[in-house]
Amino acid sequence: MKTFIRLTAIVRPYFWWMALAALIGFATTGSGIGLLMTSAYIIAKAALQPPMAALQLGIVGVRFFGLARGVLRYAERLVSHNTTFRILAKLRLWFYDALEPLAPARLLHFRSGDLLQRIVDDIQSLENLYTRVLAPPVTAILVALLMWVLAGTYSLQAALLILCFHLLAGIGVPLLTMLLGRGLSVGIMNRKTDQQLLALDLIQGIGELQVYGRLAGHLEEMRSVESAKLQLQRKNAIVEGLQESLTGLLMNGAVLTILWALIPIVSTGAMNGISLAVITLAVMASFEPFIPLPAAVKHLEADRHAGKRLFEILDAKPETSSPAAPVPFPANRAIKIEKLSFTYPGSLTKALDSICFSVPAGQHIAIVGPSGAGKSTITSLFMRFWNSSEGGISIGDVDISLLDPEELRRNISLVSQRTYLFAETIRENLLLAKPDATDEELRKALSQAGLINFASKLDEWIGQHGMKLSGGERQRIAIARIVLQNAPMIILDEATANLDGITEKEVTDTLSSISRGKTMITITHRLKAMDQYDNIIVLDKGKIVAQGVHENLMNREGLYHRMWELQHATPAVLTEVPE
Structure with a gap:
């Protein structure tokens, strides 16, 4: 009731x-x-x-x-x-x-x-x-x-x-x-939910189901749910x-x-x-x-x-909320992270453990480390998807918890590992960054992102999740959004992780070009062109184990040096020695 x-x-x-x-x-x-x-x-x-x-x-x-x-x-x-x-x-x-x-x-x-x-x-x-x-x-x-x-x-x-x-x-x-x-109406609704979940699992995981020999079992489960739904519908009709x-x-x-x-x-x-x-x-x-x-x-x-x-x-309480009286976004874009700690709900291990570093306005820094080191957690906390357990993040000496979350996100351009594109036209996906952008601005953004050939295809449908585009093209659409948003801060979270070497270099060069004069944080586990960063922070198991420029970190026999050697090692050429 x-x-x-x-x-x-x-x-x-x-x-x-x-x-x-x-x-x-x-x-x-x-x-x-x-x-x-x-x-x-x-x-x-x-x-x-x-x-x-x-x-x-x-x-x-x-x-x-x-x-x-x-x-x-x-x-x-x-x-x-x-x-x-x-x-x-x-x-x-x-x-x-x-x-x-x-x-x-x-x-x-x-x-x-x-x-x-x-x-x-x-x-x-x-x-x-x-x-x-x-x-x-x-x-x-x-x-x-x-x-x-x-x-x-x-x-x-x-x-x-x-x-x-x-x-x-x-x-x-x-x-x-x-x-x-x-219970008939509720049962029918539950069976429809089960059908939708099973159908989605089939579409998204058909490859894995085939590899592990579970496709026939999955299809049988779908037939069983359909049979149960039809039986309930017959009873309901009676x-x-x-x-x-x-x-x-x-x-x-x-x-x-x-x-x-x-x-x-x-x-x-x-x-x-x-x-x-x-x-x-x-x-x-x-x-x-x-x-x-x-x-x-x-x-x-x-x-x-x-x-x-x-x-x-x-009825769930939001993890983050807007303050009653938000502070205006500061003109000073310097970033400071002090004793930042965070533990995901249900976990006993800290994803971040008392990390501290600063990013002066206009600098480009990289945060590197192996998978699971806590790199992407920093992005989530910076975008206020989560609240930190301890410590905090400040911009211009203003704690981000005092800022309106929407205002904060408007001043940060984020490119993640998986760029989400809606099943719409190129135009509609670009307008997410700037709803009032003109066609000329859209074409200019595409040109700067290396997609000049797309300037005449603004109203072309790109498919579900942008499947009509290649991985590199989807990432370039994300770069075009950055150009349109024109935010003073940029965060790249594994933005080139799924790209081939040539495309990765092209995307990286484009990002370097459009980020001049802006504060940029690059989060990656792939160590390429690291000498272009003003500072490199090395994370491992939620803690900062080293930081400095590329040359200094290479002179130390630490995690960064081992990662670099592992990723840039030249495979040995094995030759057969005649007896």
């Missing part, structure tokens, strides 16, 4: 629109009832062969209610769907606004396929919250009150009997189908058929009961036969808004489950 209350609070701003749609829905059903009542009146009255003038009221009523029913149905659909789409848009924006501060720290515990299921299908499921959960009961209650008034004018007993059948149709049948179908049959049975029972209750009144002359026919058909029509109620209970279960899954993410 708590989840449902929280969901209804989200749609509360649209209360009057929902009320208007419910009122029009009631008027639509009322027009249907009026159409049958006036039709019954004409047929029953005409059987008595009255003057034509006596039928005029019924004729006008049929025309009016017939036209009104169509117009009102259109208006109800227009208002209800407009309201639903507004609610859905609000839900998506609300979820993204709440999700964005959680990335990436708080989202590491969720698989990407599961997140996609929650973002797309679970939110899509909530579109039923109004049209199929909140609106139908309101319409049914209003119609029940209308029938109470109509039947009560002739017989209180008849009104009570109709009310009893309406209660059975509005409460009894939904409760019964809820008990019979308990329950849906049962609820429709029960509602129809109650409608027929109500008709027979109302005849049983009113025929004695007709025989006494207190009510004529025409009125009996009119009320009987009105009772039949009054069950129309009760048909969706069992489905409303089913959708309520699905919506509560979807809401629970969404709130499971949104």
Whole structure:
């Protein structure tokens, strides 16, 4: 119930629109009832062969209610769907606004396929919250009150009997189908989630599955999940058929009961036969808004489950947050790291252990070390994806925790090992760095990044994750973003790790060219062109084991020297010595 209350609070701003749609829905059903009542009146009255003038009221009523029913149905659909789409848009924006501060720290515990299921299908499921959960009961209650008034004018007993059948149709049948179908909607949603996770694993890991001989087992698991989902859907279809049959049975029972209750009144002359026919058909029509109620209970279960899954993410506290009164970004771009320590949640080993170093404004430094040394952790802390356990990072003597995170990231250009490109055009991917950039600025950025041939392909689609581009081209797109962003600080986190030697040198030269006069931190385990850096910091197991320029570090017999020798050693040429 708590989840449902929280969901209804989200749609509360649209209360009057929902009320208007419910009122029009009631008027639509009322027009249907009026159409049958006036039709019954004409047929029953005409059987008595009255003057034509006596039928005029019924004729006008049929025309009016017939036209009104169509117009009102259109208006109800227009208002209800407009309201639903507004609610859905609000839900998506609300979820993204709440999700964005959680990335990436708080989202590491969720698989990407599961997140996609929650973002797309679970939110899509909530579109039923109004049209199929909140609106139908309101319409049914209003119609029940209308029938109470109509039947009560002739017989209180008849009104009570109709009310009893309406209660059975509005409460009894939904409760019964809820008990019979308990867990079916949630089970189907869970199987769909499992299918999406398995499909994503198949697409992304088909090579590994083939290498380790697990492809056949994975496909069998997918078939098993599909079979389980189909079995649940069959059970759900049986329950849906049962609820429709029960509602129809109650409608027929109500008709027979109302005849049983009113025929004695007709025989006494207190009510004529025409009125009996009119009320009987009105009772039949009054069950129309009760048909969706069992489905409303089913959708309520699905919506509560979807809401629970969404709130499971949104209730998580962001790892970092913006200060109440952010300090303006300092003009001094000097970076200072003092006694910085960090331990990842669930780990007993420090990723960084009391490291200290500084980067004067405009200098280029490199942070090197073996994999797992803690190099990329520095990037995560610098971008405020995580908060440090101890110590801190300052820019111009201002601790970055006092800065607005968005302002901080706007002043830092980051190129990581894996450049993420959206399944969009080159233009759209570049505009992420500068949304108001002109075509001339985009072409200039591509030219500086070594992609002059792409200047005429701005509106070319690059495929999912940029798969139509090579690894070097994707990294150059990232460099073009740096040019457009024009931030005073640049961080390169293994930016050339996956490139071949020739492409790596071209990308490195381009980066050196566009970073002149800017502060640049290069994080890498590949020691190439190290003499161009003003300072080199060597990390091992989260600690700084050495720092200095390339020549000084090579003169020491330390980790840096061993890494250099290992990466630049010339393979020995083995020759066969004749006997």
